Amino acid sequence: SQQGEEDPQALSIQEGENATMNCSYKTSINNLQWYRQNSGRGLVHLILIRSNEREKHSGRLRVTLDTSKKSSSLLITASRAADTASYFCATDAGYNQGGKLIFGQGTELSVKP
Amino acid sequence: NAGVMQNPRHLVRRRGQEARLRCSPMKGHSHVYWYRQLPEEGLKFMVYLQKENIIDESGMPKERFSAEFPKEGPSILRIQQVVRGDSAAYFCASSYSRDNPGGYTFGSGTRLTVV
Numbered sequence: 001s002q003q004g005e006e007d008p009q010a011l012s013i014q015e016g017e018n019a020t021m022n023c024s025y026k027t028s029i030n031n032l033q034w035y036r037q038n039s040g041r042g043l044v045h046l047i048l049i050r051s052n053e054r055e056k057h058s059g060r061l062r063v064t065l066d067t068s069k070k071s072s073s074l075l076i077t078a079s080r081a082a083d084t085a086s087y088f089c090a091t092d093a094g095y096n097q098g099g100k101l102i103f104g105q106g107t108e109l110s111v112k113p
Numbered sequence: 114n115a116g117v118m119q120n121p122r123h124l125v126r127r128r129g130q131e132a133r134l135r136c137s138p139m140k141g142h143s144h145v146y147w148y149r150q151l152p153e154e155g156l157k158f159m160v161y162l163q164k165e166n167i168i169d170e171s172g173m174p175k176e177r178f179s180a181e182f183p184k185e186g187p188s189i190l191r192i193q194q195v196v197r198g199d200s201a202a203y204f205c206a207s208s209y210s211r212d213n214p215g216g217y218t219f220g221s222g223t224r225l226t227v228v
Contacts, residue, residue: 033216040224042119042204043156045216088155100146100169101206101217103155 006089006104014112019076021107023089024069030092032065033101034074037086046074046087081113117142117207118187119220126195126227134190134223138207145188146217147180150202162188195227 006023013019023032031050035043049056049065049072056063062075076083086108090101118137126132138145143164148156161169162182173180177195182188192199202224206217 035219042221043206043219045218048216090156100158100161100172101148101156102158103148105155 006087006107008107009105010108010110012110012112013079015079015081017079017111019079019083019109019111021074021087021089021109023072023074023104025072025089025091025102025104026070027091027093029067032063032072033090033092034061034063034072035088035090035103037088037106039085043088076109079109079111081111084109084111117205117218117220119203119205119223121223122221124223124225126225128196128227129194132192132195132199132225134192134203134205134225135187136190136205136207136220137187138205139209139218142207142209142218144208144210145182146206146208147188147190148204148206150204150222152201156204159190192225195225197227200225200227 011019029051031048033048034046036046037043047058047061047063049063051067060077065072072089086106088103088106090103092101117139120135124132145162147159149159150156158172160173160180164182165184177193179191202222204219204222206219208217
């Protein structure tokens, strides 16, 4: 298995419901980031949480980080059809690793109207 | 601010040809990163460059692949003698510093198809 594994691989919900995606990683990190990718498009940065933070909010997004379990979760509340996309977590080991990101395999979210 | 610009958006090459992918970072950004995304997979780091320097190329295949970021102009990812397995989406990201506290800005990618 590799750094930044996510589950579930696919998630299908109705509009208005909440969507929760989980990410696990293996090595120490400086921060963890979540990105969204619409089909055939580039990645959009959603939110970054540092290793000394436990929870962060941005609009309808809530991210948690548990460094003892090496895991993170992304919660999207009151989902909309426009939230349909793939969501990736990415870990950043910081300056000594040149800032390169290690991505998970992603969760494909489908929000049905 | 036009963001990170990649071109071409789509590129078709026959086996054995060369592919050149270009990336212009955001204004003020001097750090560029290239990632490859194979079908149904997440992104994999390839190379990290600053102006005129390769900082980390640990993710680059040993043969046929090269990257540069000249003093003037865009960063170029070059793939020589392409094979079908090179078919993928190639994304470029940029940042203003190595220890980037705000996440990275990605381009829309170049989708390479080798026929």
